[in-house]
Amino acid sequence: MTLCALPKIDYTAYQPHALHGAERAWAETNCYIDVWVEVLHAQGLNPLACLAMVFANDFDGDQWTFYKPPHEDLFALYGIDVQELNVWRGLLPNACEQLKRGRLVLTESDAFYLPDTSGTDYRTNHVKTTIAIQEIDLDAQRMGYFHNSSYHSLQGEDFIETFRVGKPYDPTFMPLFAEFVRLDRVQHRDETALATISLGLLHKHLARHPENNPIRAFEPVFLRDVEALKEEGLAAYHAYAFATLRQLGAGFSLGAQYLRWLEQQGQGDFSSAAQEFDLISETTKTLLLKTARAVMGKRTVDLAPLTTQLANHWDQGMVALDRCLHKVT
Structure with missing residues (x-):
């Protein structure tokens, strides 16, 4: 018996969204936003509209x-309703119960059993x-699943281990967090309507952006951490880079792409701000x-x-973005 939330997808022929194109500086950003880019794309929805939240990114x-697209943003833009799945059975x-109802299931999973991570974590970490x-x-x-930059399939032992098939009850096992995605109210708005809603979300997220330049706060911590990483080795560096530099650079790369999309939809002249945020992306890559x-x-x-x-690009980008939004309003 096969259960699908969307019409059946051939993983061998699936074409990822342009945000995951080979020419992108950051082909992958973080697992949650990457999944949503492809979940939206697979339904003919434009994921660019939900990226305004990156401008509230901070050094913590x-x-x-x-960064993640807030559930209320997904509902406002696309009519998608996300709720926590109680994994009580x-x-x-x-x-399976949610797929029968035409709902996708987002869940934390162990990359050890995900064959699309071959070469990094599959059967290794x-x-x-x-x-x-x-x-x-x-x-x-x-199982057919969205992960990182595309759509994939797994079976056999990977299926058994992912779902713990046939394993006896273990009181020490902690179920991973899961959500279900209701698609019965999905709305395919035209680009102009979508951009109008998204512009309102941009105002909301900018009201939450750090009061002080977060890169200036990051700088002394980063320079100190690099010295420690020299002793801890390359494995520690990769974990550190994912938590810090990748989230910084990839986040503002998405932000620049988002602003250019808003501009294409007639929502304002965001070119100066987009250029500064692209420079954050490029400099972070270096x-x-x-x-x-x-x-x-x-x-x-x-x-x-x-x-x-x-730090200078962040200051200049935020000033340019604020100036443009005040012109718009």
Whole structure:
């Protein structure tokens, strides 16, 4: 028996959204927003409209904001309703019930059993990540799922381990967090209407942006952390880079793309702000590579000029964005 929330998808022919194109500086950002980009794209919905939240990103002491599209934004833009799934019977039976109702299931999962992470975590590292379950074939023990930058399929032992099929009750096992996605009220608005709603969301998220430049707060912490990473090694660096530099650079790369889309829809001249946020993305990419070389070679590298550039781009970008929005309103 095969259960699908959306019409059946052929994972071998699936074409990801342009935000996950090979030419992008950050082909993947974080697992949650990447899943939503493809979940929306697969329904013919434009994921660019839900990216306004990146402008509230902040440095939180040991990491940058792990940004996610708020559920209320998804409902306002697309009519998509997201609710927590109580996994009280186990992920497989609870997910099957939601798929029967035409609902996708987002769940935390162990990348160890996700074959699309081959070369990084598959059968190597137990790492939490978010997937969106679109299809379950109980007879074939196969699952179709959105993860990172595309749509994938797994089966056999990976299916058994992901859903703990046949495993006895274990009181020490903690079920992972899951959500179900109601699609019965989805609205396919035209781009102009979508941009009008999204512009209102941009105002909301900008009201939450850090009062002080978060990159200036990040700079001394980062420079100190790099010295410690030289002793901790490359594995520690990769974890650190994901929590900090990748979220910073990829977030503002999405922000620049979002502003250009708003401009294309006649919502204002966001070109100056978009350019500054693109420069944050590009400079962070350079910083990422230089930091990796410093850690691997345990060499002294002056990274402060790059962090100073990043801080200046944030200041200039936010000023330009505020100026444009005041013209719009």
